[in-house]
Amino acid sequence: MVVEDEVSADRFGLGWRPRLAAGILANLDRIDIVEVIADDYFRAPRHERRALQTLAAQTPVTLHGVSLGLASAMPVETRRLEDIARLCEEVKPEFWSEHLAFVRGGGIEIGHLAAPPRTEATIEGALVNLARAKQIVGVAPQVENVATLIDPPGSDRDEAAWLSAIIRNSESKLLLDLHNLHANATNFNFNPCEFVARIPVERISTVHLAGGKWIGGNGAQRLLDDHLHDVPDPVYELLEEVAARAPQPLTVILERDGNFPSIESLLTQLDRARQAVTRGRARTLEEAA
Amino acid sequence: MSESRLEVFLARIYVDQTAREKFFADPRGEATRAGLAPHEIDDVVNIDRDGLELFAHSLEHKRAHKHGHQKNRY
Numbered sequence: 415m416v417v418e419d420e421v422s423a424d425r426f427g428l429g430w431r432p433r434l435a436a437g438i439l440a441n442l443d444r445i446d447i448v449e450v451i452a453d454d455y456f457r458a459p460r461h462e463r464r465a466l467q468t469l470a471a472q473t474p475v476t477l478h479g480v481s482l483g484l485a486s487a488m489p490v491e492t493r494r495l496e497d498i499a500r501l502c503e504e505v506k507p508e509f510w511s512e513h514l515a516f517v518r519g520g521g522i523e524i525g526h527l528a529a530p531p532r533t534e535a536t537i538e539g540a541l542v543n544l545a546r547a548k549q550i551v552g553v554a555p556q557v558e559n560v561a562t563l564i565d566p567p568g569s570d571r572d573e574a575a576w577l578s579a580i581i582r583n584s585e586s587k588l589l590l591d592l593h594n595l596h597a598n599a600t601n602f603n604f605n606p607c608e609f610v611a612r613i614p615v616e617r618i619s620t621v622h623l624a625g626g627k628w629i630g631g632n633g634a635q636r637l638l639d640d641h642l643h644d645v646p647d648p649v650y651e652l653l654e655e656v657a658a659r660a661p662q663p664l665t666v667i668l669e670r671d672g673n674f675p676s677i678e679s680l681l682t683q684l685d686r687a688r689q690a691v692t693r694g695r696a697r698t699l700e701e702a703a
Numbered sequence: 704m705s706e707s708r709l710e711v712f713l714a715r716i717y718v719d720q721t722a723r724e725k726f727f728a729d730p731r732g733e734a735t736r737a738g739l740a741p742h743e744i745d746d747v748v749n750i751d752r753d754g755l756e757l758f759a760h761s762l763e764h765k766r767a768h769k770h771g772h773q774k775n776r777y
Contacts, residue, residue, distance in 0.1 A: 487707035520711030522718055525762055531709055531746075539707075563761060564754030567746040568709050601754075629761070634753035638761060 421619075421663045424691050426684045429478075429669040430469070437677025442473050444681050449667045452477040452510065456497040463504060470505045476620075476665075477501060477510040483517035484547070484557065485530045485580070487539040495550040502551055511556040511589045511620065512547075514540060514580060527560045531568030532576035537583070544584045554585040556619055561594035561626075561639035565602055573598060574612040587619035592652045593645070597626055597637040606648075607655050615660040623649055623687060624669040641671035645683050650690045657694025658701075664691065712737045712747065717759055727752070 427447035428438055438445060448469065455463055469475060479498055482490050502510055515527035516536075530536040540557075548554040559577055569576075581588050590613075599606035625643030630636050645668065657664065666687050668680060712734065715722045726733045726747075734744040 486710060488710065516710055516714075519707070519714030522711070522714040524714050524717055525766055528713065528717060528758075531707075531713075535707065562754075563758040565751045567713065567750045568743050569746075630753065630757050634757065636754065636757050638757075 421665065424657075424663050424688075425474075425665045426688055427474075427665065427667050428680060428684070429667060429671075430475075431671065431674075433674050434670070434677065434680070437680070441677060441681060444684070445473070447474040447476065447508070447665055447667070449476045449478050449669075450505075450507075452479045452498055452501055453481050455501055455505075463501075466505055470507065475505060475507045476667075477505060477507045479510065479512040479555070480527070481517055482512045482543070482547070483515060484512050484543045484555075485514040485536055485540045486516040486519075486543070487530075487535045488516075488519070489539075490543045490546065492546075492550065495547055498547075499551040502553075509556055509587075509619070510551065510553070511558060513558045513560050514577065515560045529560055529562035529564070529566040529573075531566050532571050532573060533568060534570075537576065537579045540580050541584055544580075544586055548585060556589040557581070557584075557586045558589040558591050558622065559594050559598075561591070561597045563601065563629075563636045563638065572604070574609045578613050581614050581617050588613070588617045589620040589622060590618050590656065591622035591624070591639075592649045592656070593622065593624040593626060593639050596646070596648050596652060597639045600637045606652055610652070610655055610659060615656065616662065618656060618660050618662070618664065620665045620667060621653060621656060622667055622669055623653065623683070625649075641669050642673040644675070644679070645686070650686055653687060653690040654694040654697070657691040658697040659694075661698065666691065708738050708740075709743050709747075712739060716755065717762060720759070723755070723759060 425446035427445050430448045430450045455466055482494055513527050516530040517524050517527060544554055595606050595609060623645045624639060624641045625645050626637055626639045627643055628635050629638045668683055670680060716726050730748045731744060734747045
């Protein structure tokens, strides 16, 4: 059971991590929503799942999956969808989300989110997987664009076209990860604002913010989305652009997975996100006047 | 939906260093032996090698981090 209420205002929240728990709980007046990694709780002891239910009773919670592998020509295993269905039933999150990635093939676990070949086959595979996810969980997940260090071989279209086809032909809303977009635009030399202009912005419901670092060398440098660094300025600029183009309320989540700064530093980054959304909304009003 | 040979092939060269070395030594031969379609073979022969190496190394790093410290995040 997912509680999908109509959201009436922009919201700003943090990814729940054990190291951040005390800081989050002490600052719920500045945090509108918390995103929990669903996979951490599939096999968790009962007391941890009960603690998650308690958290969800205190503050809006969303569940974020990382291992379904929805964007694949291969079907997601039913047991994986049943895990998320069971957790949604227990926690009653506002919504749940997953990545448009493939994560395994031929019995090999990649161990990370891989961008699939951008083809009709993976679009059709994702649509079938999303329909099954809705059938088993009860509600379709929001789906997230992924970062990639490699231009996926076998692709016959670009990311904006591929992503748009999935969003337009499914019931899923879009979770747009702006650092993933920034990293892909940087690594593969396209304009992220043009990307935003080409996708169905009216279907964006959630936005992820994060940071990363440069890796490689000798002409082969790439920007890695590692969630270990502060949100860079271009990501705030993209958030302003999205807020200017998408009139609907947005849920903005800051993800941080390690190299943790103080909670105050994370809250300051959330404040910068609020300011970016405010600037974007103001641009829309100015253009309409 | 049938299992995608291309996805299986990519999963293998992303994760398995030996498979990756064999592929770099003979890209067309390895792709052909994996049963890829002709257009898929052409695509993987022209794969972004820098990206492949960097992605493979980032996976190795994540596996080491996952086993040594904490659960992997995305």
